[in-house]
Amino acid sequence: MADVMTPERARLVELAEAGRTSLASLSAMLGRNPSYLQQFVRKGSPRKLEEADRRRLAEFFGVSEVELGADPDHATSRESDDFVIVPRLPLDASAGPGTFSAEEISFDSFRFSRRWLREMGLDGADLSAIRVEGDSMEPLLRSGDEIFVDRNKRGGEGVFVVRIGDALHVKQVHASAPGRIKLVSENDAYAPIELAREDVEVIGRVVWKGGRV
Numbered sequence: 593m594a595d596v597m598t599p600e601r602a603r604l605v606e607l608a609e610a611g612r613t614s615l616a617s618l619s620a621m622l623g624r625n626p627s628y629l630q631q632f633v634r635k636g637s638p639r640k641l642e643e644a645d646r647r648r649l650a651e652f653f654g655v656s657e658v659e660l661g662a663d664p665d666h667a668t669s670r671e672s673d674d675f676v677i678v679p680r681l682p683l684d685a686s687a688g689p690g691t692f693s694a695e696e697i698s699f700d701s702f703r704f705s706r707r708w709l710r711e712m713g714l715d716g717a718d719l720s721a722i723r724v725e726g727d728s729m730e731p732l733l734r735s736g737d738e739i740f741v742d743r744n745k746r747g748g749e750g751v752f753v754v755r756i757g758d759a760l761h762v763k764q765v766h767a768s769a770p771g772r773i774k775l776v777s778e779n780d781a782y783a784p785i786e787l788a789r790e791d792v793e794v795i796g797r798v799v800w801k802g803g804r805v
Contacts, residue, residue: 596634615633651677654677675703676706677701677703678703680738681720687729687761719743720740720743723739724736728779739798751765752794756791756792764778771788772786
């Protein structure tokens with residue numbers, strides 16, 4: 593195992609664990625057999641990741657390709673250019689009755705300049721982009737809007753993406769009684785929801801929105 597678990601393999605395992613995703617899901621994202629990355633990590637086969645696979649993983653995790661085994665002289669490093677890749681996730685977060693998601697794996701991405709992110713106060717944020725569906729957060733958020741969710745920000749009050757069971761929602765989060773949390777819609781047609789804190793997983797704070805005119 594010692595000669596198989598090279599630094600780039602160990603780094604891939606570390607990134608997957610930190611991102612709370614599996615090697616099988618990442619393999620599927622690459623269009624590979626579910627065991628592809630597991631074999632790469634545990635058995636050393638393939639010996640090196642193909643360039644396209646390595647770049648895709650580096651973009652997904654927001655790291656340099658060098659960390660995943662690329663030649664430093666030829667790597668496309670996110671840290672070395674002027675742009676940041678923000679993964680777009682197929683989560684269709686609901687602003688209505690809720691929606692269900694089986695995977696949280698990027699199927700697309702946005703590319704933003706670091707300067708713009710700094711100007712927006714988003715430099716260093718752990719961003720994911722998802723699309724809103726439903727009208728419960730209108731007029732603040734409309735169905736079809738793309739929102740940026742900062743997974744580093746899960747406390748306090750504001751607009752958050754939260755998970756209740758298997759359903760994702762976009763709601764204002766307010767403190768309630770001890771051990772309770774209140775989820776409030778912008779649209780008055782939707783009544784507030786109050787739940788036990790342990791029944792709600794806060795995914796991250798909504799920090800930016802964009803949509804069609």
